[in-house]
Amino acid sequence: MKSENILVIGGTGKTGRRIVQQLQELGHHVRVGSRSNQPSFDWHQPEGWAEALEGMDKVYITYQPDLAVPGALAAIEQLVKEAKRAQIKKLVLLSGKGEREAELCEQVVIHSGIAYTIVRASWFNQNFSESFLLDPILEGVVALPQAAAQIPFVDVQDIAAVAVEALLDEKHNGHIYQLTGPRTLTFNDAINEIAKASNRTITFIPVSVPEYGEGMRKANLPEDFIWLIEYLFTEVLGNPNNSEVTEDIQKILGRKAIDFSDYVQRTAATGIWNKN
Numbered sequence: 717m718k719s720e721n722i723l724v725i726g727g728t729g730k731t732g733r734r735i736v737q738q739l740q741e742l743g744h745h746v747r748v749g750s751r752s753n754q755p756s757f758d759w760h761q762p763e764g765w766a767e768a769l770e771g772m773d774k775v776y777i778t779y780q781p782d783l784a785v786p787g788a789l790a791a792i793e794q795l796v797k798e799a800k801r802a803q804i805k806k807l808v809l810l811s812g813k814g815e816r817e818a819e820l821c822e823q824v825v826i827h828s829g830i831a832y833t834i835v836r837a838s839w840f841n842q843n844f845s846e847s848f849l850l851d852p853i854l855e856g857v858v859a860l861p862q863a864a865a866q867i868p869f870v871d872v873q874d875i876a877a878v879a880v881e882a883l884l885d886e887k888h889n890g891h892i893y894q895l896t897g898p899r900t901l902t903f904n905d906a907i908n909e910i911a912k913a914s915n916r917t918i919t920f921i922p923v924s925v926p927e928y929g930e931g932m933r934k935a936n937l938p939e940d941f942i943w944l945i946e947y948l949f950t951e952v953l954g955n956p957n958n959s960e961v962t963e964d965i966q967k968i969l970g971r972k973a974i975d976f977s978d979y980v981q982r983t984a985a986t987g988i989w990n991k992n
């Protein structure tokens with residue numbers, strides 16, 4: 717197998733670092749694209765992108781914080797231009813399932829003239845252990861909107877495995893994959909599973925989207941982060957079409973998607989939910 721040069725943008729993040737590890741284990745040469753790497757890659761400093769792309773064959777793209785935010789479309793357009801200049805042969809874009817704004821960014825990649833795969837993911841399991849839901853879990857009280865939403869949480873290990881396949885096998889060129897877990901859960905179901913597996917009492921409190929936004933403002937969170945979270949809760953989780961469970965992980969990896977309970981058992985064993 718030929719060793720390839722692959723830039724993983726967001727290569728220290730939830731999906732990216734797992735992709736970096738898998739590609740390195742397979743003998744590929746990986747460059748991590750992030751602000752803390754050399755050459756550094758910063759979405760806010762396009763003048764540095766050419767250096768990060770130089771000598772690379774393929775690119776995995778995760779945009780920060782989300783393809784739905786204002787400015788994402790212009791950034792993806794510019795990255796695609798730079799990628800063409802650098803003669804990149806393949807782009808794999810991580811997108812959000814059910815995000816209309818993200819689809820505009822997907823279109824830029826689709827019409828880039830470069831081979832591509834779009835990987836649209838549902839909400840990540842790891843939002844409960846490696847992201848903004850970890851702190852409320854540790855505090856023992858999780859207040860969230862959309863209590864009735866049935867969410868097909870997907871595991872980032874599955875997303876990473878699909879992205880690696882997409883990067884390495886040309887048969888995935890031109891495809892849009894929709895990745896979900898094998899079943900839906902409500903937030904309350906998810907919190908109950910986490911509480912049981914970590915032997916803790918964690919209370920789930922349903923709130924409205926405006927109440928949730930108010931709570932974030934009181935906690936002095938940045939206004940653009942509040943906008944994004946409100947958007948995701950309204951547009952993505954508020955849309956019943958996004959409860960759909962897909963078979964794409966099974967089709968691509970030839971095995972079942974990781975179940976939320978498996979994620980919970982594996983993660984509880986690390987002790988991360990028992991740190992307080």
Ligand SMILES: NC(=O)c1ccc[n+]([C@@H]2O[C@H](COP(=O)([O-])OP(=O)(O)OC[C@H]3O[C@@H](n4cnc5c(N)ncnc54)[C@H](OP(=O)(O)O)[C@@H]3O)[C@@H](O)[C@H]2O)c1
Nearest residue numbers: 726727728729730731750751752758759778779782839840
């Ligand atoms: N969470 C979900 O449920 C979900 C669902 C569907 C899609 N998504 C999409 O997944 C993407 C995020 O992927 P992820 O969760 O794997 O990443 P992540 O865990 O959010 O990782 C952050 C990564 O991005 C880098 N980073 C942060 N700010 C940056 C900047 N300004 N410029 C360049 N790099 C920056 C970080 O490294 P440095 O700090 O070193 O720069 C790190 O490598 C987003 O586009 C999101 O929309 C998320």
